[in-house]
């Protein structure tokens with residue numbers, strides 16, 4: 001029987017840009033099925049709260065061609081969706097504050113056998129490419145505020 005490799009990517013995904021596309025393409029290429037966990041507002045505590053509702057962020061991510069499934073994250077315990085899906089690989093974004101070793105240790109404690117890898121970042125490919133939600137918001141405020 002063929003073993004399907006499941007890859008998990010995660011993030012806020014508020015106001016999509018080519019950096020998100022780069023990350024999700026890279027994650028999708030690491031396995032056969034890509035599931036994306038979309039962060040709840042309550043867990044986005046290291047920066048300003050997202051503009052768009054969690055359901056809207058999920059639905060837009062789900063529409064991307066490389067994404068097989070996008071789900072809302074758990075409100076209290078970020079490891080619950082991982083335990084439910086038992087992925088083969090979790091891909092952390094290039095700039096995410098999460099610590100690879102700490103996540104691996106918690107997965108091992110919970111009996112989940114899963115590799116944790118770090119994705120690469122996308123550098124601007126053309127003049128004025130906005131590769132961050134924060135930069136898009138700053139531009140909107142500058143031009144329309």
Ligand SMILES: Cc1cc2nc3c(=O)[nH]c(=O)nc-3n(C[C@H](O)[C@H](O)[C@H](O)COP(=O)(O)O)c2cc1C
Nearest residue numbers: 010011012037039040043044073074078081096098
């Ligand atoms: C392995 C893993 C699983 C996660 N699962 C969830 C989750 O179930 N619910 C949630 O709200 N956030 C979850 N997060 C956290 C967010 O997706 C994300 O790391 C953070 O809140 C926002 O990060 P960003 O600034 O890179 O978008 C998870 C993070 C990791 C590393």
Ligand SMILES: Nc1ncnc2c1ncn2[C@@H]1O[C@H](COP(=O)(O)OP(=O)(O)OP(=O)(O)O)[C@@H](O)[C@H]1O
Nearest residue numbers: 011012013019023093094095121122131132133134
């Ligand atoms: N330029 C980029 N290159 C590669 N990956 C990126 C890039 N920008 C964001 N990502 C990844 O996309 C995922 C979701 O990122 P997030 O929603 O925090 O976007 P962001 O643009 O970094 O947001 P903000 O500007 O508010 O910090 C994370 O894993 C993040 O590392």
